[in-house]
Amino acid sequence: MSGSVLTTVMNIQDSVFLDIVSRSSSRFELWKKLLNATNAKTIAEVGVWKGDFAKQVLEHCDTIEKYFMIDPWATLPDWNKPFNVDSKTFDDVYAEAMNKTAFASEKCVVLRGRTKDVIQQIPDHSLDFAYIDGDHTLRGIVIDLIKLFPKMKENGLIAGDDFMPNPWQHDIRFEPTLVCPFSIYFAEAMNLPIVALPFNQFLTQKKSDSTFSFQDLTGMYGDVSLNKLFINRETL
Ligand SMILES: C[S@@+](CC[C@H](N)C(=O)[O-])C[C@H]1O[C@@H](n2cnc3c(N)ncnc32)[C@H](O)[C@@H]1O
16 A cells, blocks of 8 residues: 555555554444544434444444434435335334434434434534445435535544445446546545445545545445446446
């Protein structure tokens, strides 16, 4: 691994960062280790579903003081993705999320709504870490990144799931997943480094004195132009 991009991203040594990445066997493990290494205190998760990620992180990261959980837990008429289940199922999913995180309820702030509708309840410049795992469509990732950015502290980390090299993540009847490449273009617009990580994760950092770079630690994201990404549709 060449260059200092990772040092810039993580404020920890390249070797520590790479060690965490290479020794993690799941996204849960990866983010728990990175959150512990960076002593994250205030966190937001966009898209909580049954609370599996929140449970893992809250159980293993003792420095966390506040955890914003953003999710409508409701059937959305204009979200064409498989996780958009019926309202009875969503009520059960919400109950499961609350049960799984009940042990840390004093740290959790539940914001039941879409990112755009609840984000004003998070103070500006307050987040050490945001994990984007909600809508995933082009509309969703645009809104999530733009709305979360002012909420981040300087040096705060923005990460996300479903950074797919193939936008046709599901059956082609569903809206494509465009976390990749939009996150890369967002980082370019804001002069930020962004890193592609294993398990379809990405990581960028709010830094006022930074420059744009895209570093792919997986080798999966060669040409991210939509022309190339969408060609895979023909093979589905
Ligand atoms: C893939 S699941 C989240 C999984 C969870 N992060 C985990 O790791 O266990 C996606 C969730 O995003 C939520 N969601 C959909 N649109 C959203 C939006 N606009 N804002 C916030 N959450 C949204 C859905 O209700 C669903 O629960």
